[in-house]
Amino acid sequence: MPHPLISKLGRRDRLSDAEQQILETSAFSVHTFAAGEEIVAEGSTSDYSCLILEGWASRNKQLKDGRQQITAFHILGDFVDLHSFLLKPMDHTVVAITACKMAMVKHSVVKEITENHPHLTRMLWLSTLIDASIHREWLVTLGRLPAPAHLAHLICELYLRLEAVGEAKDYSFVFPVTQTLLADALGLSTVHVNRVVQELRREKLISWRGARVGIPNFDRLKLFAEFDPTYLNLLVEQR
Amino acid sequence: MPHPLISKLGRRDRLSDAEQQILETSAFSVHTFAAGEEIVAEGSTSDYSCLILEGWASRNKQLKDGRQQITAFHILGDFVDLHSFLLKPMDHTVVAITACKMAMVKHSVVKEITENHPHLTRMLWLSTLIDASIHREWLVTLGRLPAPAHLAHLICELYLRLEAVGEAKDYSFVFPVTQTLLADALGLSTVHVNRVVQELRREKLISWRGARVGIPNFDRLKLFAEFDPTYLNLLVEQR
DNA sequence: GCTGCGCAATAACCTGAGTTAATTCGCCAC
DNA sequence: GTGGCGAATTAACTCAGGTTATTGCGCAGC
Structure with a gap:
């Protein structure tokens, strides 16, 4: 490997x-x-x-x-x-x-x-800059998106990041995070995370049983979350 | 200069x-x-x-x-x-x-x-790392602090940063930001920013007339905002 | 001196999310 | 298969903060 x-x-x-x-x-x-x-x-x-x-x-x-x-x-x-x-x-x-x-x-x-x-120094510097870029995107989703879109946005992000390192494919991945932890990431209460998860399930935007999350229609989820992957900087470029 | x-x-x-x-x-x-x-x-x-x-x-x-x-x-x-x-x-x-x-x-x-x-490269890298550190602190204040503490926290941060570059002293500084912009930073509505500003004024945690903000008792404001300046990395150290 | 304009302040009403507490599910250990 | 336990789910109620709309104020332009 x-x-x-x-x-x-x-x-x-x-x-x-x-x-x-x-x-x-x-x-x-x-x-x-x-x-x-x-x-x-x-x-x-x-x-x-x-x-x-x-x-x-x-x-x-x-x-x-x-x-x-x-x-x-x-x-x-x-x-x-x-x-x-x-x-x-x-x-x-x-x-x-x-x-x-x-x-x-x-x-x-x-x-x-x-x-x-x-x-190589620039590449390491870059990796911390990408962290910061993700922080900024989180500031937007935390400050301005309603809870359902916020969760949807996080799932889009994690899917693409996992896919990039070979840990996800076919719009499905293992998500080992409890709803309590998710609440701490989304700035919500556990109860409300649960409500929101069920809303996304009801709308068929995600499936989530056990530790596995599935995305039946990634484009629809992206649209719902106003997700634009640019901030993840997943493209190759001279630095 | x-x-x-x-x-x-x-x-x-x-x-x-x-x-x-x-x-x-x-x-x-x-x-x-x-x-x-x-x-x-x-x-x-x-x-x-x-x-x-x-x-x-x-x-x-x-x-x-x-x-x-x-x-x-x-x-x-x-x-x-x-x-x-x-x-x-x-x-x-x-x-x-x-x-x-x-x-x-x-x-x-x-x-x-x-x-x-x-x-010098490390010092420039550092300055982007401090930006990221501030982003993280903002994630906390945005996600977990109630609006009044959130605003108070921002004012503590700005005062210390301004003081460090000689643009503020005696717990007072020029704050050229409208309540509408402030709302966009705090993830709130303009109306609610106004309510919160007045609450802090009423509690004598800040004064704010025209473009000048004053902090009558910095320790009290820090306490109210759960403010800890560590994340600003304002101390000298070998890098 | 009037007009327009951006910003601050207020008011009335609404809603998304928090809180507390009880219930159920899934899974592991014995 | 039974008991225990962390996590998910549900319900009832509260409240922080959003929405819409109106009013007031200071100031630049003419």
Whole structure:
């Protein structure tokens, strides 16, 4: 299996053999985390970043009263806290949604890349810029879309991201997220998430039984969600 | 007057004379934009980025029905669309809130920096990471805070950012944003923004007459907004 | 001094989403 | 197959915030 980060960056621009070699050998260890386990703590200052080899993770920000907002979902190939290379301390927690296998990369290695490999540096920078672009899209869906369209939008996004890394096809994917977590991502209550899920099911915009979500008609769901995939930057280009 | 980007980055880490020199001479021109004018169009692919020398700007994302969400406010020293160096096409518009003076920097110059000046590259990367960190904080305030705390939080943030660039002191600053724009940033209706502004005034958490906002008791406002400035990364550190 | 205009302020009414609490389902352990 | 448990579902009621419409105010233009 090719290295997931190489595939991911390679989807945006061609990587040289030397660059691929560097990424191949960048991890100093592989850790496994159980579902629900905290991978990175808010307020911590680490000297490494984590790349997902297997499983789902989320970035969570806690409020004082115990409620939380999820600011991102992460899947195979995502460099969950690459920003902690320069941005310290961590402004959020990273939590394993399912069991996760993570490759740990020392910040000294990333620093060495910035010293000697400008193109690869730009590609890593790009990957954090895409995270930010997704944050902005979430701001719009959170601030301006009604709950049903908001959920539909998230499902469109996750499907395309999963498809890009080979974890989804034929408009169906495994979605290991409880309605409670979904509520934390959508800024809703659990009860209302349930109402909205059932509305989308009733309208045949999605199917969802067990952990598997299906999209009977992607164009219809896109339209309903006002979804435009540009912000995911899934196209190859010189950087 | 020192170059605002040098001061801004210099607040996060020491810049060498050579680095300062590069930033000094990086702009190829200075443009002025009128209030309300579009500085960068959504969907466009430019070969330069803009740095604010004077005035306020915002990043706006439009919906089909004409409504919009503001995803960021920008002030003196902010590199409004540095991400367009690697992320194309633009996923949002940049609009001048007041009259703006902008320094335009060619992407070829930024690229040259990434080729030859790793530390300066990291500092520029950092500045986009701070943007992302603010996006995440906004996701929390948008998703989980009630409207009054949300507005209070924004005012805390803007005060500290303005103070850091010398545009605010003594807990008072010029806030050139109409309640309609504010509604687009907070994900609220204009009417509700007005209700909330008056609530904060009534509670003596803020004063706001004309374009000037005052904060009689910053600690009380922080508490009310659950505001923690960590995410602004205003502290100096080696990068 | 009048007119027009953008913005702030108010009012009346409506609705999407929150809250609390009870019920049901699916699945695993023993 | 029974008990336990987390998650999904449902119901009843409340409320934050949206909608539509009107009014007031300061100011630029003539």
